[in-house]
Amino acid sequence: MAKLIDGKLYAEALRKRIAIAVASLKKDHNLIPGLAVVLVGEDPASKVYVANKAKQTVEVGMNSWEHKMPADTSEADLLAMVQKLNDDPSVHGILVQMPVPKHIDSAKVLNTIDPAKDVDGFHVVNVGKLSTGQDALVACTPTGCVMLAKDTLGDLSGLNAVVIGRSNIVGKPVAQLLLAENCTVTIAHSRSKDLASIVRGADLVIAAVGRPEMVKGDWIKPGACVIDVGINRIERDGKNKLVGDCDFASCEAVAGSITPVPGGVGPMTIACLLHNTVKAAAAIHKVKTPEM
Numbered sequence: 001m002a003k004l005i006d007g008k009l010y011a012e013a014l015r016k017r018i019a020i021a022v023a024s025l026k027k028d029h030n031l032i033p034g035l036a037v038v039l040v041g042e043d044p045a046s047k048v049y050v051a052n053k054a055k056q057t058v059e060v061g062m063n064s065w066e067h068k069m070p071a072d073t074s075e076a077d078l079l080a081m082v083q084k085l086n087d088d089p090s091v092h093g094i095l096v097q098m099p100v101p102k103h104i105d106s107a108k109v110l111n112t113i114d115p116a117k118d119v120d121g122f123h124v125v126n127v128g129k130l131s132t133g134q135d136a137l138v139a140c141t142p143t144g145c146v147m148l149a150k151d152t153l154g155d156l157s158g159l160n161a162v163v164i165g166r167s168n169i170v171g172k173p174v175a176q177l178l179l180a181e182n183c184t185v186t187i188a189h190s191r192s193k194d195l196a197s198i199v200r201g202a203d204l205v206i207a208a209v210g211r212p213e214m215v216k217g218d219w220i221k222p223g224a225c226v227i228d229v230g231i232n233r234i235e236r237d238g239k240n241k242l243v244g245d246c247d248f249a250s251c252e253a254v255a256g257s258i259t260p261v262p263g264g265v266g267p268m269t270i271a272c273l274l275h276n277t278v279k280a281a282a283a284i285h286k287v288k289t290p291e292m
């Protein structure tokens with residue numbers, strides 16, 4: 001049976017280190033990092049994420065602001081809100097919760113955020129810096145995946161990594177991070193031909209395709225490390241259940257290590273967001289980023 005990778009435990013430890021870093025910025029530089037989150041509309045899953053972000057931001061000692069805007073907010077009004085936060089010196093991190101309503105151009109919104117405050121790492125400047133190996137604010141879920149993989153496997157150099165999924169939020173940035181760790185990276189997706197045989201070559205599998213339980217145990221190379229990014233709500237036996245993109249029972253029987261859903265990658269995302277906010281605050285104030 002595979003070793004379970006405990007993302008909840010790892011994220012808790014990371015948040016403790018972040019809290020120490022926040023305290024040292026306050027003591028040494030009178031600097032309190034601040035994160036502003038903007039939520040447009042009433043998506044229930046987004047409301048839960050945003051509430052969790054606010055709670056954990058305050059718990060590590062940072063300032064937190066939530067800006068809730070109605071679903072019929074115009075693009076111009078949202079851009080004006082982002083500009084206001086760009087101009088506010090007490091705000092070091094800005095996150096506009098995705099998805100935004102369909103009448104709003106999400107790329108335009110994300111690219112209006114000051115790249116120095118782009119703690120999601122979604123601005124083209126940060127995406128470009130990541131892909132050219134420059135210091136950048138990097139997307140949170142991909143960062144969390146690589147932290148867990150390194151904690152489990154140690155040096156990732158030379159490993160065959162297969163990323164399933166090509167989204168801007170996870171697939172593409174996690175592939176860039178793994179490349180920077182000297183992995184041989186394959187980006188596969190739902191239209192890849194013979195996905196099973198591609199995945200069978202992987203020492204490290206990152207499943208981020210958004211399809212419940214798509215990856216089966218007989219796709220997994222014995223002993224491989226499986227990082228499951230999927231969070232899918234399904235109904236089974238009349239009950240609502242959260243499942244990943246991997247069929248956990250069959251994958252667990254073959255893999256060397258695997259993240260559960262929930263309790264794997266999920267808790268890492270907010271911890272990495274807080275990490276980015278500390279990094280952004282230190283960079284904006286031109287002080288050294290504390291160890292975390």
Ligand code: GUN
Nearest residue numbers: 095096097098099120140
């Ligand atoms: N929606 C789901 N995940 C994310 C995320 O990491 N950042 C933002 N802004 N929206 C999301």
